[in-house]
Amino acid sequence: MEAPLIQVKDLVKYFPVKKLFITVGQVHAVDGVSFEIMRGETFGLVGESGSGKTTLGRLMLRLLTPTSGDVVYNGRSIFELEGGELKEFRRRAQIVFQDPYTSLNPRMTIYDILSEPINVHKIRIPDKREYIVKLLETVGLGEEHLYRYPHEFSGGQKQRIAIARVLALRPEFTVLDEPTSALDVSVQAQILNMLKELQSEFKFTYLFISHDLSVVKFMSHRIAVMYVGKIIEVAPSDDLFSEPLHPYTQMLLSALPVPDPKYTRSKQIIKPRGQVPSAISPPPGCRFHPRCPFAREKCKAEEPELREVKPSRLVACHLYS
Amino acid sequence: MKEKLARGLNRMLDLMGYGEKWREWKRKRRAMFEEWELMYKALKRSPLAKAGAAMAVVFFILGIFGPQILALINGLYSLLYSQGIIKQKIVLDPYKIFAGPRLGKPSLLHPFGCDEYGRDLFARVLTGARVSLIVSVVVISLGIPPGILLGLVSGYYGGKVDEFIMRVTDVFLAFPALVLAMAIAASLGAGLKSAIIALTIVWWPSYVRLVRGQVLSARENVYVEAARAIGVSNLRIMVKHILPNIISPVIVLATLDFGTVVILNAALSFIGLGAQPPTPEWGRIVYDGLDYLMMAPWYSIIPGTAVFLTALGFNLLGDGLRDVLDPRIRRSIEFASGRE
Numbered sequence: 001m002e003a004p005l006i007q008v009k010d011l012v013k014y015f016p017v018k019k020l021f022i023t024v025g026q027v028h029a030v031d032g033v034s035f036e037i038m039r040g041e042t043f044g045l046v047g048e049s050g051s052g053k054t055t056l057g058r059l060m061l062r063l064l065t066p067t068s069g070d071v072v073y074n075g076r077s078i079f080e081l082e083g084g085e086l087k088e089f090r091r092r093a094q095i096v097f098q099d100p101y102t103s104l105n106p107r108m109t110i111y112d113i114l115s116e117p118i119n120v121h122k123i124r125i126p127d128k129r130e131y132i133v134k135l136l137e138t139v140g141l142g143e144e145h146l147y148r149y150p151h152e153f154s155g156g157q158k159q160r161i162a163i164a165r166v167l168a169l170r171p172e173f174t175v176l177d178e179p180t181s182a183l184d185v186s187v188q189a190q191i192l193n194m195l196k197e198l199q200s201e202f203k204f205t206y207l208f209i210s211h212d213l214s215v216v217k218f219m220s221h222r223i224a225v226m227y228v229g230k231i232i233e234v235a236p237s238d239d240l241f242s243e244p245l246h247p248y249t250q251m252l253l254s255a256l257p258v259p260d261p262k263y264t265r266s267k268q269i270i271k272p273r274g275q276v277p278s279a280i281s282p283p284p285g286c287r288f289h290p291r292c293p294f295a296r297e298k299c300k301a302e303e304p305e306l307r308e309v310k311p312s313r314l315v316a317c318h319l320y321s
Numbered sequence: 322m323k324e325k326l327a328r329g330l331n332r333m334l335d336l337m338g339y340g341e342k343w344r345e346w347k348r349k350r351r352a353m354f355e356e357w358e359l360m361y362k363a364l365k366r367s368p369l370a371k372a373g374a375a376m377a378v379v380f381f382i383l384g385i386f387g388p389q390i391l392a393l394i395n396g397l398y399s400l401l402y403s404q405g406i407i408k409q410k411i412v413l414d415p416y417k418i419f420a421g422p423r424l425g426k427p428s429l430l431h432p433f434g435c436d437e438y439g440r441d442l443f444a445r446v447l448t449g450a451r452v453s454l455i456v457s458v459v460v461i462s463l464g465i466p467p468g469i470l471l472g473l474v475s476g477y478y479g480g481k482v483d484e485f486i487m488r489v490t491d492v493f494l495a496f497p498a499l500v501l502a503m504a505i506a507a508s509l510g511a512g513l514k515s516a517i518i519a520l521t522i523v524w525w526p527s528y529v530r531l532v533r534g535q536v537l538s539a540r541e542n543v544y545v546e547a548a549r550a551i552g553v554s555n556l557r558i559m560v561k562h563i564l565p566n567i568i569s570p571v572i573v574l575a576t577l578d579f580g581t582v583v584i585l586n587a588a589l590s591f592i593g594l595g596a597q598p599p600t601p602e603w604g605r606i607v608y609d610g611l612d613y614l615m616m617a618p619w620y621s622i623i624p625g626t627a628v629f630l631t632a633l634g635f636n637l638l639g640d641g642l643r644d645v646l647d648p649r650i651r652r653s654i655e656f657a658s659g660r661e
Binding site for chain 2: 061090094095104106111117120121165
C-alpha cells in the first residue's frame with residue numbers, strides 16, 4: 001500500500017483564555033486528532049462552526065504551532081523543518097481561504113499578487129507575464145485583469161485569483177478552507193467544478209473544509225466529521241451518506257434537506273437535545289453524550305476512541321464496541 | 322487640446338521605439354494615477370484643506386526660494402534707485418544692520434518694518450521660513466523612519482521585543498515633548514543644531530505607538546496569513562503587505578507634525594535654547610521684539626503670525642488628508658464624483 005502524503009498524529013491545539021493577564025481557561029480547539037490523507041485524494045472535513053476545522057487546517061500548514069502532536073508530510077515532521085526545507089514545504093502545501101474579500105492585499109495589483117509566489121520561490125520561467133496570464137486564463141480570467149486591484153473584482157473572481165495564486169506554485173497539497181461559503185450558489189458550483197478539474201489535471205491532494213454537507217459530498221473521496229475538537233467519524237464519502245454510524249453524524253444527515261417535494265423521510269429526524277458544549281470546558285467522557293439519544297453510563301465516564309469498526313470505517317462511539 | 326498633445330507624445334515615443342514600454346508602464350500604474358486623481362478631487366472639494374495646502378505650498382516656496390526672492394526685490398530696488406525714483410539705496414538682507422531706520426514702521430520699502438539694529442524684518446522673516454523649513458524637514462525625515470521601523474517590529478513580532486520597545490517608548494512619552502526637548506537641547510548647549518537633535522530624539526516615540534497599533538490590527542488580516550503560507554519572509558511581509566496598508570495615518574500625522582515641529586522649534590528659540598542671534602529664526606525674532614512690544618508691535622507680531630499661519634496650514638492640510646485617506650469618508654466622495 002502506498003504511503004500517505006500527510007499523517008496527522010494526535011494533534012492538539014489549545015488557545016488560552018485570558019482575563020486581566022491571568023489564564024482562566026483554554027479553548028480546546030483541536031483535541032487529539034489523528035488521520036491520514038493519501039496522495040491525489042480529497043479529504044473532506046465537516047463540522048459545525050467552532051468545531052476546530054479551520055484550526056486543524058492551519059495547523060497542517062504550520063500557520064499555527066500545536067500544543068502537542070505532530071503532522072508528518074512526506075515522512076518528515078513539518079514542525080521540525082527549517083530554512084530551505086521549510087520554504088520547500090511552503091511551496092508544496094498551499095491554502096485557499098474562506099473569505100476572498102480579505103485574503104488579497106488591497107494595495108497590490110493582480111500582477112503583483114500572482115508574481116509574489118514566483119518571486120519568493122525564485123521559480124525560473126522564461127516569461128513571467130505570459131505565465132501569469134496563463135494562470136489567469138486557467139481560472140477563467142484574462143489579460144485585461146492584470147493590473148487591476150482586488151476591490152475591482154466580485155467575490156467569485158477574487159476567489160479565482162486566490163486559487164490562481166495557489167496554482168502558481170503547483171502545490172502537491174492544498175487546504176481548501178470553506179472556499180465557497182462566502183459565495184452565492186451559482187458561483188459556488190463554478191468554483192467547485194474548477195477545483196475538481198484542476199485536481200484531475202494536476203493530481204492535487206485536497207483537504208476540503210466545509211460545513212456544507214452536500215458540497216463536501218460532491219468534492220470528497222473520504223470525509224471526517226468533527227465535533228468540539230475531535231474527529232468522531234471517518235468514512236468514504238458514499239458510505240457516510242448511505243450509512244452514518246455515529247449518532248451525531250446521523251443527526252447531521254437527517255437535518256439535510258432533500259430537494260424533492262414528494263420525498264418523505266424514511267427515518268424520523270433525530271432531534272438534538274441541548275446546546276453544543278463549550279470548547280473551554282468540554283464534557284467528560286464522550287463529548288456528545290449530553291445530547292446523544294443513545295447515551296449510556298459508560299459514555300459519561302469514558303472517552304471513546306476512534307476505531308475501525310468496518311473496513312475503512314472509523315468511528316468514535318461506545319455503541320460499536 | 323489635451324488629447325492632441327497625448328496623441329503627439331504617443332507617436333513620438335512610438336518613433337523612438339519606447340511606445341509599447343510607455344503604455345505598459347502606464348497600464349501598470351493606472352490604479353495609482355486614479356488614486357492620486359481621486360485624492361486631488363477630494364482635496365479640491367474641501368475649502369479648508371485647499372487653504373491648508375495653499376499655505377503649506379507657500380511655506381515651501383518661500384523656504385526654498387527665499388534668497389532668490391530677496392535678490393529679485395533687491396534688483397527692483399536698485400533699478401528704482403538708478404532711475405532716481407527712490408532716494409536712498411536699499412538692500413534687503415537679513416543680516417545687514419542699518420539697512421533702514423531703527424524700529425522703523427512697516428513701509429513700502431520695508432514692508433515688515435525694521436528691528437532695533439535697523440535690520441529689515443521682511444528679509445529676516447523670509448529667511449526664517451528657510452530655517453523653519455530645514456528644521457522641520459530634517460526632524461520629520463530623521464525622526465519618522467526609526468519610529469516606523471520600531472513600530473513595525475514591535476507590533477509584528479510581539480512578545481518580549483514588543484514589551485521592551487514599548488517600555489522604552491513609554492519613558493520618552495512620559496515627558497511632554499517640549500520639556501524633554503528643552504532638557505536635551507540645554508544639555509547639548511544652545512544652538513540650532515542641538516535644537517534639531519533634541520526635536521529628532523523627541524519625535525520618534527509617537528510614531529512607534531501609532532505604527533504598532535496599526536500593525537497589531539493589520540497583521541491579523543487574512544492576506545498576511547496568505548503571504549506567510551506562500552513562504553514570504555517576515556521582512557517582506559512587513560514592508561510589502563503591512564506597511565502600505567497602514568501608511569495613511571502616518572502620512573496624516575507627519576503632515577500635522579510639520580506644523581508642530583515649526584512651533585516647537587520656535588518655542589525652543591524663544592526661550593533661548595534654539596537658534597542663536599543673529600540667525601533669523603521666527604521664535605527668536607518674536608523674543609527679541611518683546612522689549613519693544615509697545616513701540617514696535619509689528620516686530621513680534623509678524624514673525625509670530627508666520628509661525629501661526631504655517632502651523633495652521635499644515636493642520637488644515639493634515640485634516641483634509643485624513644478625510645481623503647479614510648476609506649469610509651472617501652467612498653462617499655467617490656460616489657459623489659460619479660465613480661463606482
